[in-house]
Amino acid sequence: MEPKKEHKCLRCGYTWRSAKDKPAACPYCKSYKWNLKKEEEGK
Numbered sequence: 001m002e003p004k005k006e007h008k009c010l011r012c013g014y015t016w017r018s019a020k021d022k023p024a025a026c027p028y029c030k031s032y033k034w035n036l037k038k039e040e041e042g043k
């Protein structure tokens with residue numbers, strides 16, 4: 001078993017574990033910019 005990485009969605013605050021380094025989207029809010037703060041979104 002490979003260790004899973006913990007991720008935290010900066011949009012909704014949801015945390016989950018995934019084997020992927022960078023999940024495509026937050027499984028909770030489905031945001032593809034879950035790892036970006038609002039300021040970094042580029043509006």
Ligand SMILES: [Zn+2]
Nearest residue numbers: 009012026029
């Ligand atoms: Zn989220």
